[in-house]
Amino acid sequence: MRVVIIGTGNVATILGKRFLAAEHEIVQVCGRNALHAEDLADTLSAVSTTDLKHIDQSADLYVLAVSDNAVAAVAAELQLNNKLIVHTAGAVSKDVLSAASKNYGILYPLQSLRSELNELPEIPFLVDGNTGDDLALITEFANTISHQVEQAGDEQRLKLHVAAVMVSNFTNHLYTLAKAYCLHEKVDFNMLLPLITAVAERLHDYEPAAIQTGPAVRNDEATIQKHLALLQDHPSLKVMYTMFTESIKKMYGARSAG
Amino acid sequence: MRVVIIGTGNVATILGKRFLAAEHEIVQVCGRNALHAEDLADTLSAVSTTDLKHIDQSADLYVLAVSDNAVAAVAAELQLNNKLIVHTAGAVSKDVLSAASKNYGILYPLQSLRSELNELPEIPFLVDGNTGDDLALITEFANTISHQVEQAGDEQRLKLHVAAVMVSNFTNHLYTLAKAYCLHEKVDFNMLLPLITAVAERLHDYEPAAIQTGPAVRNDEATIQKHLALLQDHPSLKVMYTMFTESIKKMYGARSAG
Known part of the structure; x- marks a missing residue:
């Protein structure tokens, strides 16, 4: 497809590269900051503009990848002659795009995207469309750039968005917080990396509730008290430690008492 | 080395397999429960006993891998004629082993070990010894089963232990909690797995503080309020969401205001 990207931030950058890798053509990049727009346009072999009124009207798809709180305002300034437009925000209704076109939808990457990352991670997409045809077109496009594409309405998308924020x-x-604590206490945070990786990877094969470990789930009060004593000079961490410990005890109380 | 393992739980099982893979000989497994002791002994080509008084006195190393709150009591029952003994607990002083032998130390696996896991994860070890010779022997042994071995005293080990609990x-x-929420709200938790993996893997290359994303670090109050409204029926999650949001805002306040 021939694509116009509106926005020059992390999501615009990573998605633009992904579009190009899937042999889509980026015809234009539009951004408020001329230098950023030129930079990203160069990267994507596109031309740039800073003016929403100068947006190329010949593209097949317009991708609005600006900050969540700017999506509605930018959409209201666009006149796209009913061309297909999507936004990429998790917590913004698709209907704010109705100001720009009657053909609109969602292309939401369920990933934490930072333009400085060297490797492009696997990106699942949640898609939506204002009409069945729009949804079909957006789904087809999303399938060219990802192996994991699911349809989700505004509310489902917001629910997965809040879960994504948590995890x-x-x-x-x-x-x-743990790294800052290790630095302060002069112990080596890097020793924890294999543990961190193992816990995340294990989710592919196990229910997290079934593999919970640690002093809280064991009701090991002696260790908990030693930990709290160690956190005496780290009040924020101590509050967080206490809250997690209570939450874990509450969830597994029956198991520990059994 | 010729090793006796005391304990039959997750740590005893995983470490026993790791010892065997490194071509150490497990001469005996000792556990309170006869069936568990036999099972693990079978797995490790060893013999089993349920009686601490019948422990084989001919081994080179005794590994006490019982639950943290049982380490001291079991050590007090052991008479090992000054044979080298280690325990595997993160939050227990090495000195509780002085009851069992004058040669003792620590072999602490900085991993979350569950015997049902099919793949053995990478396991960094923190080691300690009561004498320079004991520390040298334990370090040498640990190096045969891991690429990441560091010396750490009781206090350093406890500090890494509390950081490990957090991460x-x-x-x-x-x-x-997120998986339970997704189940309850009928959205697909598995869509979050690439995100979870990406965040954990990124720690190898980036400072976590430098790659923090999400509504809290952006001070995106509109999204935060939408999320809190969605968590109305999940009071525990709402408390946790609020605490993390406040903690992140506190840490990055200057960045958001800039």
Whole structure:
């Protein structure tokens, strides 16, 4: 397909590369910042513009990959003569695109995308369309760039979005806090990497509830108290440790008492 | 080396297999439950006993792999004629072994070990010894079963243990809560697996703080409010969501305001 990308951030960059790798043609990149738009256009063998009024009207698909809180405002400025437009946001209704065209939908990458990453990760997509034809076209396009494509309405997409925040943003924050703690306490965080990888990989084969380990699920109060004593100088970590320990005890109380 | 294993649980099982794979000889398995002891002894081509008084006195190394809160009591019952003994617990001082022998130390696997796992994960070890000679022997042994062996005293080991609890037990609990949420809301948790893997793998190349994404670090209040509304019927998740969001905002406040 011939694609116009609106946006120059992490999602626009990673998806643009993925489109190109699947032999789609990027005809134009549109971004507010001229330098960023030129840079990404160069990367994608496209031309650039900073003006929404100068958007190429000849493309097959318009991909609006701007920050979540800008999607509605940018869509309202676009006039696409009923060309097919999608946005890439997890928590924004597809209907904000109705201002731009009567043919619209969703191409939402269920991944944490950072343009500085060297390797492109596997990206599952949630797709949606305003009409059956739009949904079919968007699904067909998504299948050219991913092996995991599922249809999901606004509410399902938002539900997976909040779950994604929990399993990626929150876990990454736990890694960040643990790394800062290790640095402060002069122990080697890198020794934890095989453990971190093992826990994540195990989800492919096991129910996480069935393989929970640690002092909380064992009701090992002696170890919990030793840990809390160690966290005396790390009040934020101590609060988090306590909350997780209570939550785990609550979930497995019957198992521990048995 | 000729090894006696005391214990028949997850750690005893996985380490026993690892010892055998490195061509050490398991001469005996000792466990309270006769059936469990026989089973593990069969797996490791060893003999079994249920009586601490019948422990083979001819081995080179005694590995005490019982639950953390039983280590001291079992050690107090052992008489090993100053043979080398190690325990495998993260949060128990090595000195509880002084009751059993004057030659003792630590062989602590920094991994989440579950005997039902088919694949043996990479296991970094923290080692310690009561004397320089004991530490040298234990380090040499650990190097035969792992590429990552570091010396660490009781306090360093406990510090890495609490960090390990955060990055493995707590993240696994997040996965558990997210999976229960997806099941309840009828959306497909498996769509999140590539995301989970990507976040964990990224730690090999990036500082977690540098690649934090999500609504909290962006100060995207509109998305946060949508998420909280969706968690209305999941009070435990809502508490956790709020705590992480506050913790992330606190850490990156300057970045968001900039």
